[in-house]
Amino acid sequence: MKNLKPVRSVMFAAIAACAIGGAANAADLTKTVTLSDVASNTYLSWEGNTVVEVDLGAQSHLNTFAWDVTLTANEGSFLNEAFVQLSDSQQWNQLYFLPSFLADPDGGYHAGTAQYSGSVDFRHLDTGAEQGDYSFSVGQDGILRLEFAENIDGVAGADAIWNSATFTFGYTVAAVPEPASYGMLLLGLGAVGAVARRGKSLVVNA
Known part of the structure; x- marks a missing residue:
């Protein structure tokens, strides 16, 4: 039993060293995606829409x-019919981006070309009906899925064209152990092995 005590002590020290070394704080990162001439053709999830996958990790x-x-809405369609669904790859978590709906004086009820810019923090999002946290995780595969679609399929072919689109996503990744922590942990486990071997030899020589 005397040989077990040093081993347990070293294991505790290795775990403590890893905890004290700590994990890096969740990193605040951004990724910018630039697209051009992307068509919104029809209803969400129907064939023919453009889907872009962004790997966030x-x-x-x-x-x-x-x-x-x-954004250009072709004749027979309205600017406020074009939108982008932001979701994880399985589409469990979903948000919808309609650039013209609040930006246009008439709500985007017309065809033509318009430019829109802005930003939003999903953690403090005011939908008009309620305010809350609408941020979400993309899942284990790390894919943020963008689908360009239409609320109403009003014309044959493309209802709208996103002539140019620059999207910037702000996100955090899960905290990970710092390299120094790995080193301390490995050193601790090495010490465990050394004590265990020495303990075994002590038993043999007893």
Whole structure:
């Protein structure tokens, strides 16, 4: 039993060293995506829409969104019918971006071309009906899915064209152990092995 006590003490020290070394704080990161001539053709999830996948990294949490877009609604369609769904790859968590709905004086009830820019913090989002935290995690695969779609399929072919679109996503990633912590942990486990071997030899020589 005397040989077990040093081993347990070293294991505790290794765990304590890892905890004291700590994990890096969740990192605040941004990723910018620039697109051009992207069509919104029809209803959400129907064939023919453009889908863009943005890799933010596993379990990343989407917090903010900024945009600078030029959008054209073709004749027979309205600017406020074009939108982008932001979701995880499985579409469990979903937010919808309609650039013209609040920005246009008439609510976007017309065809033509317009430019929109702005930003939003999903953690403090005021929808008009309620205010709350609408930020979400993208999942283990790290994919943020963007689908360009239409509320109403009013014309044959593309209802709207996103002539240019620059999207900037603000997100955090899960905290990870710092490299120094790994080193301290490995050193501690090495000491465990050394004490265990020495303990075994002491038993043999007893």
